[in-house]
């Protein structure tokens with residue numbers, strides 16, 4: 001019989017959501033965060049846009065001052081060629097919560113990790129496998145790093161929603177959107193803080209200048225589009241295709257092609273009302289609960305916000321507070337889907353193409369409607 005090391009809360013996944021939740025629960029709770037990766041990823045994660053409203057959440061984590069000194073770039077205007085074939089500008093100053101930031105994602109995640117360790121979260125990294133069962137009001141986890149138990153188990157494994165799926169929870173709105181992206185070296189330091197967004201017949205692009213001398217260029221298209229495979233193999237063709245659009249060509253001049261990577265990026269949402277079916281004391285947060293389309297630019301904010309709501313629910317007793325957490329997250333999910341649907345309705349000039357048909361025909365949204 002295994003000897004289980006006892007905790008109050010076990011969180012699986014040390015991304016922004018898991019680390020934020022662990023931090024918020026200390027010092028009252030004994031918290032274990034179990035992470036699959038032994039080392040940080042070798043390439044920077046994609047996803048750099050953080051809205052100004054996140055300042056309140058960073059303050060709650062007591063990280064706002066450190067965050068402001070970390071060299072993240074303040075967001076400038078956004079310019080998009082979307083509804084019509086002409087650029088439309090939106091000034092960042094119009095956001096009442098402030099313009100927000102383009103992050104150095106590595107620094108951001110290191111900051112969250114350091115804070116979690118400073119407040120006494122136990123972090124176990126390199127956890128390759130685990131068996132999970134619920135027994136006598138405890139979740140028992142037998143892992144490659146040891147055996148642990150806790151009355152509360154949290155899925156923070158990102159858009160795979162690994163724990164929830166294992167415990168039989170269904171996800172809906174699994175969208176075949178793939179993000180192809182590359183990090184381009186800037187020859188000279190550029191202060192350009194403009195986000196450029198461009199729709200075309202196969203999907204949509206964005207590019208933005210990152211705070212560490214690189215520019216990210218991303219193209220969102222359907223994974224079954226034959227063009228997708230070709231662009232993944234051909235960095236030169238990827239860059240050349242982006243340069244066909246004047247809005248992008250302006251800032252891509254003189255940049256050399258770089259390796260193109262692909263990441264699933266479509267909406268993938270847990271059926272929030274099903275949460276209790278996984279077992280007592282089970283929660284999901286961040287992308288493991290609701291993974292958003294990058295068009296929303298809300299994934300990181302949602303990770304921190306859902307961690308804050310989950311911390312409140314755990315502190316006030318999950319058996320009483322789970323319903324309120326579910327209601328709040330259902331409202332988030334509905335608001336998100338409403339805005340996403342409206343955004344994809346915009347470019348009517350591509351209604352003949354498969355990518356836009358899939359997202360503009362209401363019937364294709366299934367449960368998302």
Ligand SMILES: Cc1cc2nc3c(=O)[nH]c(=O)nc-3n(C[C@H](O)[C@H](O)[C@H](O)COP(=O)(O)OP(=O)(O)OC[C@H]3O[C@@H](n4cnc5c(N)ncnc54)[C@H](O)[C@@H]3O)c2cc1C
Nearest residue numbers: 013015016017036047048049157158179286287294299300
């Ligand atoms: C192409 C793209 C662009 C994006 N752009 C933006 C953007 O501009 N702005 C924005 O706010 N958001 C953006 N996002 C979304 C944002 O990156 C995510 O919402 C955010 O990273 C979610 O944080 P998380 O902690 O929930 O999950 P993750 O960051 O995915 O972290 C999950 C962690 O769990 C670990 N893990 C997974 N499985 C296991 C397991 N079985 N056992 C143990 N550990 C496990 C992983 O290694 C990882 O460390 C983008 C996403 C994509 C795909």
